[in-house]
Amino acid sequence: MLNSNIPSGPIEQKWTNHKFDSKLINPANKRKFKVIVVGSGLAGGAAASTLAELGYQVSCFCYQDSPRRAHSIAAQGGINAAKNYRNDGDSIQRLFYDTVKGGDFRSREANVYRLAEVSNAIIDQATAQGVPFAREYGGLLDNRSFGGAQVSRTFYARGQTGQQLLIGVYQALEKEIGRGGVTMHTRSEMLDLVTVEGHAKGIIVRDMVTGEITSHAADAVILATGGYGNAFFLSTNAMGCNVMAAYRAHKRGACFANPCYTQIHPTCIPVSGDYQSKLTLMSESLRNDGRIWVPKNADDCKKNPSDIPEADRDYYLERKYPSFGNLAPRDIASRAAKEACDDGRGVGPSGLGVYLDFHDATQRLGQETISARYGNLFQMYGKITGEDPYQTPMRIYPAVHYTMGGLWVDYNLMSNVPGLHVLGEANFSDHGANRLGASALMQGLADGYFVIPATIAPYLASQTPGSVTTEHAEFKKVEEEVRERVGRLININGKRTVDSFHRELGHLLWDKCGMARDKAGLEEALDRIPGIREEFWENVRIPGSGNNVNAELEKAGRVADFLEFAELLCHDAHDRKESCGGHFRTEYQFTEKSPEVKAGKTQPGEAKRDDKNFSYVAAWEFKGVGKKPKLHKEPLEYEAVKQTIRSYA
Amino acid sequence: MANLNLTLKVWRQLNAEDHGRIETYEARDISDEASFLEMLDIVNERILEDGGEPIHFDHDCREGICGMCSLTINGIPHGKDRGITVCQLHMRTFKDGDIIWIEPFRSRAFPILRDLMVDRTALDRIVAAGGYIDIRTGAAQDANNLPVEKDKAEAAFEAAACIGCGACVASCKNSSAMLFVSAKAAHLNYLPQGAPEKQKRTLSMVRQMDEEGFGNCTNQYECEAVCPKEISADNIAKLNRDYALSSIKEAVS
Known part of the structure; x- marks a missing residue:
């Protein structure tokens, strides 16, 4: 069922050979093909504009009021590339290796190599578009360091790299909209995928202003709809981020891969109360200069941090991981923070927080330099907490941030449903079990600018353009199903709000399938989720009609899908009886007795992979609501790198 | 608390x-x-x-x-x-x-x-009219082949920080979009990459702005005061200069 279509040959030549071997479509024929792109972030926007430049007719959809507001915009820290402008020993090979290792040897090698290979062209493209990356006095581009790497390969635009890259994408997209190459549909939400004879041929969309439900046909469909972090209710995702498009595609046959690989980001502002609607990320770049610590003694936790002497502080990342220190990868830094707090040494009113301290860096570099590097982040922190991080250390705690899992795709970024392509965070392919910082922007843009424009051609070349229209019976059928579902939601007229269900589900997932998971907890979650879902369908209240803006209706549709998706997430976590990257099963960790620990290769409490039994992509096939999905395995074969214990000591 | x-x-x-x-x-x-x-x-x-x-x-x-x-x-x-x-x-x-x-x-x-939701797609149409650098994907040269003076890069960045929220328009008694338009124009007009299209960009963005029904700027700087990214009204002066120059060039060409 799953053919990854990895090209043959040495890893350095796969992408070049594959492009040469793939069918092309001549320029005169390209304009006959229609492509739908759902999502207008880095991946979707880049794909839509580039495909339109090539001559395809593109329709692009987003739920926001403008394509410029996709959540890629919130990425702060930077974007990696193997330019080696610093002469510090970087190369495509090293970026590839760091990314595979960072992903805890659970990603597909060939995809990651391609990602590293096209990374440099992304920087060139963005710079040519006018993306104002940080520069040095000589006028050339500056770099900073990021977690999981010992070279400085991260390009950045202060703390708003995502916004600047997305504006570059948005401008390219608006250029094509102005030229007529892209038809843009804003405030439009995809509610279902339409397949005809097994091929993805269109989508059903709700206009979020008028409530009108319409069908859209195309020769191929691209989903670039982001991740599912909001299943946890509280996350760093935007309020509107959701799994609907990907999950609808899953219900129409697309396999969902590795959903249990969720990234908990170590540096977020701690939760302050139960009214909280979202969590705010503080960029990982802060770990370049900030030092993370907790008091050595639990009794000191409520003291003013400046009253705790140096000798009584535990800089636990520097202590445990001397070569990477505060720049240990995200999953490791998050778990270390959890351990410190579980040990009773957390700080702040809730006890769920650790310090991120800029005192030493300010002494060394001066406040002006710190402000130039992180000014907007410090301002953001100050506004939210009412504290001044120049004076008192920030308090941070891990939060759900990114999801490595996603729809299964082959080397061409096509799912197992022919014609359905999936880009960016919405697919599973490049980050394995953990994503390194500054790699999401790289992957989104690689997929959109450079991969899909080449890899969609072989599929389109096999199709007759315009062969399916919205007059096809399948469109009528799916459109009717969508109307029925919307009507059903509105007519429940129960007593509880959508958010109350979402919050209940989120708390359950965070407790049982969050930073640490175990068999019993996952089974409890699997036991409880169906009950929440049933109550939702009997007792949710959605006021108003479907014919106006109706925020509760929009949220209800998304939460309804999270309530099904959550089970898939827990099934995958339950089934993967090992720890790797963002998936930490407490039963599978190194202990003091482990031979690897005795040999000094790792430390107690680190994630213990089981390469013999779990070196595969878990791709799940939908088998009905409430039924266990069917597992398909794509074996992961490592030819260029050797699977080793992932050590940052 | x-x-x-x-x-x-x-x-x-x-x-x-x-x-x-x-x-x-x-x-x-x-x-x-x-x-x-x-x-x-x-x-x-x-x-x-x-x-x-x-x-x-x-x-x-x-x-x-x-x-x-x-x-x-x-x-x-x-x-x-x-x-x-x-x-x-x-x-x-x-x-x-x-x-x-x-x-x-x-x-x-x-x-x-x-209720409190408004349609701001007029701002997108202004960008579509010329708020971009026309560079095909894949056509770019190496990023370091074109050094940019640090102060120019900084000025471009300051203007590019605009998030397109439209507060500038909402604060203006004339509903002028000059701060938004001038920030986009300045971001691209400051950079050497943006130079070839500077004249076309300036004229077409301003014309689209007028077509969308935004009012004129009468230099009250309410826009600057409410801008969440503190974009400077100096960009408006720059846009006025660029527009005047571009109009003359267009007239004599």
Whole structure:
């Protein structure tokens, strides 16, 4: 069922050979093909504009009021590339290796190599578009360091790299909209995928202003709809981020891969109360200069941090991981923070927080330099907490941030449903079990600018353009199903709000399938989720009609899908009886007795992979609501790198 | 930490055809640690529990970068604090017993969709008219082949920080979009990459702006005062210079 279509040959030549071997479509024929792109972030926007430049007719959809507001915009820290402008020993090979290792040897090698290979062209493209990356006095581009790497390969635009890259994408997209190459549909939400004879041929969309439900046909469909972090209710995702498009595609046959690989980001502002609607990320770049610590003694936790002497502080990342220190990868830094707090040494009113301290860096570099590097982040922190991080250390705690899992795709970024392509965070392919910082922007843009424009051609070349229209019976059928579902939601007229269900589900997932998971907890979650879902369908209240803006209706549709998706997430976590990257099963960790620990290769409490039994992509096939999905395995074969214990000591 | 009791005066309007009105809501027992939008969430949960329809407002990232939130609070777009969006406004800046007026961003070019939500697609159309550098994907040279003086790069960055929220328009008595347009033009016109299209860009963006029904700039700088990213009104002066020069060049060519 799953053919990854990895090209043959040495890893350095796969992408070049594959492009040469793939069918092309001549320029005169390209304009006959229609492509739908759902999502207008880095991946979707880049794909839509580039495909339109090539001559395809593109329709692009987003739920926001403008394509410029996709959540890629919130990425702060930077974007990696193997330019080696610093002469510090970087190369495509090293970026590839760091990314595979960072992903805890659970990603597909060939995809990651391609990602590293096209990374440099992304920087060139963005710079040519006018993306104002940080520069040095000589006028050339500056770099900073990021977690999981010992070279400085991260390009950045202060703390708003995502916004600047997305504006570059948005401008390219608006250029094509102005030229007529892209038809843009804003405030439009995809509610279902339409397949005809097994091929993805269109989508059903709700206009979020008028409530009108319409069908859209195309020769191929691209989903670039982001991740599912909001299943946890509280996350760093935007309020509107959701799994609907990907999950609808899953219900129409697309396999969902590795959903249990969720990234908990170590540096977020701690939760302050139960009214909280979202969590705010503080960029990982802060770990370049900030030092993370907790008091050595639990009794000191409520003291003013400046009253705790140096000798009584535990800089636990520097202590445990001397070569990477505060720049240990995200999953490791998050778990270390959890351990410190579980040990009773957390700080702040809730006890769920650790310090991120800029005192030493300010002494060394001066406040002006710190402000130039992180000014907007410090301002953001100050506004939210009412504290001044120049004076008192920030308090941070891990939060759900990114999801490595996603729809299964082959080397061409096509799912197992022919014609359905999936880009960016919405697919599973490049980050394995953990994503390194500054790699999401790289992957989104690689997929959109450079991969899909080449890899969609072989599929389109096999199709007759315009062969399916919205007059096809399948469109009528799916459109009717969508109307029925919307009507059903509105007519429940129960007593509880959508958010109350979402919050209940989120708390359950965070407790049982969050930073640490175990068999019993996952089974409890699997036991409880169906009950929440049933109550939702009997007792949710959605006021108003479907014919106006109706925020509760929009949220209800998304939460309804999270309530099904959550089970898939827990099934995958339950089934993967090992720890790797963002998936930490407490039963599978190194202990003091482990031979690897005795040999000094790792430390107690680190994630213990089981390469013999779990070196595969878990791709799940939908088998009905409430039924266990069917597992398909794509074996992961490592030819260029050797699977080793992932050590940052 | 303390809890606040507030009175909200909120603009309600079902859709573009509806006549809007101000309605009053009591917001009791609101934590001063909550953000302004979280306060509205709490009020909405209570409206829903009482069987009403919630107050609709645009919001998404809730960390001050997406530009979606767009409320006029006590007459000021994004509220009285400088350099923030509504989603970064916290209840600790209010006092117990305050009466808070909440209205949408007001401009003829921003039609109301429902309650506090407006249609700002006019801003996208201005960008589509010329707010870009026309570079095909894949055609770029090595990024370091074109050094950019640090001060120019910084100036471009300062202008590029615009999040397209439209507060500048909402604050202006003329509904002028000059701060938005000038920021986009300055971002690209400062950079050597943007030089070849500078004249075309400047003229077509300004013309599209006029077509969308935005008013003229009369140099009151309300826009600069409310801009959440503190974009400088100096960009407007630059746009006026670039426009004058481009118009002359166009006339004589």
